[in-house]
Amino acid sequence: MATPLSAERFLDALRAEGVRVVEHDGWRTHNRNRKGPWGPVHGVMLHHTAGRDSVALCRDGMNDLPGPLCIGVVAKDGSVHLVGYGRTNHAGRGARAAYDCVRAESAPPARPGPDTVDGNVHFYGFEIENLGNGRDSYPGAQLDAVERIAAAVCRAHGWHAESVIGHKEWTTRKIDPSFSMAAMRTRIAKRLGGAPSPATPGPAPACEPFPGAAFFAEGRRSPVITAMGRRLVAEGCARYEVGPGPEWTAADRNSYAAWQRKLGYSGGDADGIPGRVSWDRLCVPRAA
Missing domain, CATH: 1.10.101 (Muramoyl-pentapeptide Carboxypeptidase; domain 1)
Incomplete structure (x- = not known):
């Protein structure tokens, strides 16, 4: 159980972990806090976007689901776009069994069970740009960024890797993210075993920038x-x-x-x- 980090402390934690951050206007105060509490927080929830124009959608939301839909969007090139901070419409209701496992920092249940807990209250939510169809790939830079953002939040709160959960582990209604959460938690645990480190710079980004x-x-x-x-x-x-x-x-x-x-x-x-x-x-x- 923890009080959410301030926006500035959250940003500092990401940067200390080597996350390449893109700040969008007003992200620090763009949230759904007027609709209910954010906190106490217990963990990080990961999602995939399953659509196009992910950053704009996650910031603005839809008619039936107002934005922001997460705190940050992890792009294919490994940049993390901050679009909101606070309570966001990302998790919805999920299983009490999954909630209890995150609080106890133990492995999530094989089957989550009935949806009775509002996850928007208790989780930092991040969307990962991917169609989620099994054919759209996750570049190495993108997975590295996912690992780093999750580790940054866990390190700031003193949590273990088991405090990171996938949406598909929260409720049977969802299938995201479309990669192994067990493998991602292994990566996060390994990172948390050492000191924060900046991303290793290469001579050029992994992907060719859009030439227009x-x-x-x-x-x-x-x-x-x-x-x-x-x-x-x-x-x-x-x-x-x-x-x-x-x-x-x-x-x-x-x-x-x-x-x-x-x-x-x-x-x-x-x-x-x-x-x-x-x-x-x-x-x-x-x-x-």
């Missing part, structure tokens, strides 16, 4: 286009007879349109010209 839609014009040649094509092949979206190669062609556009459709886009939103959200989802490796 205007980059994908007829006649453009770049190793980025080759790298993109190889990722489209790996995702089963290739529409190439030859290649992929460094020059932007109709085959690249047709292949990218297949990727957009795979993500659920249609009509003019699946025109084959990369946009930031679909590009970030593809996670094109840095081109030499």
Whole structure:
């Protein structure tokens, strides 16, 4: 049982753990506290977004579920977007058995049981950008960020890794996140066994940053286009007879349109010209 961290102490904990933070306007006071209490807090709950435009959605919510829908969104590149702080609409009701296990810092039950406890009161909620369909991958930088944010909160409160729970372990209504929570808790426990450490900087981010839609014009040649094509092949979206190669062609556009459709886009939103959200989802490796 604990009082929630202040927004500033929470931010300091993330940064000390090496989390790459993106602060959105007003996040410190954007919450649902007027609808009920936040705290005492007992743990961290992890989710996957299962949709597009994750940061905006998690900040603003929907007509039937007002935002914020979490405290932070973990993007594919490992950045953590802070969109709210306090009570958020992320957990909903869950099982008393799961709640008791988190409080006791023991493994969650195999079957959660009836939903009787309001998790929005008792958990820090984080959304992880992923479609959750078993085909959308979690890049290494993203999983590293998940590990770090969970460890940061646990370290600040003096909690163990068993204080971290998945939404699917909280209620039988949910399937997120779509990775092994046991494996993630093992990673968190290992990190908590040592001192906080910054992320090890590399020469470049794991994924190629979005070059802008205007980059994908007829006649453009770049190793980025080759790298993109190889990722489209790996995702089963290739529409190439030859290649992929460094020059932007109709085959690249047709292949990218297949990727957009795979993500659920249609009509003019699946025109084959990369946009930031679909590009970030593809996670094109840095081109030499």
